[in-house]
Amino acid sequence: MIDALISGRLYGIAEQRTGHGNSNYVTCKVKAMTDDGDGIICNVIAFNDVVREALLNLEDGASLSLSGALTPKVWTDKQGIARPALDLEAHSMLTLTPTESK
Template sequence: MIEGLITGRLTTDPSERTDRFGKTFMVARMRATVGDGGLRANTGDGPSSLFVNVVAFDPVPCNQLRELQEGDVVSLVGPLTPKVWTDRQDISYPALDVVAYRVMALPRPATPDYQG
């Protein structure tokens, strides 16, 4: 586990879950750009992005995540755990699990014509 700050774009709307004891928590997924920041697919030169699985248990970050939606850019602070996932073609990719205890995001503009 590594304590860290990571920034990326949400790939799903954050969703609320309930554990077996009735306590609620939030989960989300985001994609963080790595390397040169290109948007190319993962290649032999190394990945251009990695998926980040996010979970928050404390009320403040849970409420902050609740206000966000897919496509929002967000920065998270918390313990990072490196992982590897394998796709259907048996290709492995790096990923991170993050327990967010701080969520930072710019609020969306309140204009109806915002296309962000």
């Protein structure tokens, strides 16, 4: 496990799910940009109530930063090319929310 801080944009929308014992969690994907201009998808899961609610309130493309336990992985695409992937169990989150005009 790596203690990590990632920043990127929400890729799609967050989804609430129910696990064993009726525990709630949220999953989503975050696209983080690399130094060479490519993006890498980070698969996120959140059990923390505050992080879950915050993720559910974001729209596709929202900028955010998440910290938590990161697990790097590798997957193989249809052409047989190995690609990097990241799994993050998010413990905390920071995002900018637009202010409402009155």
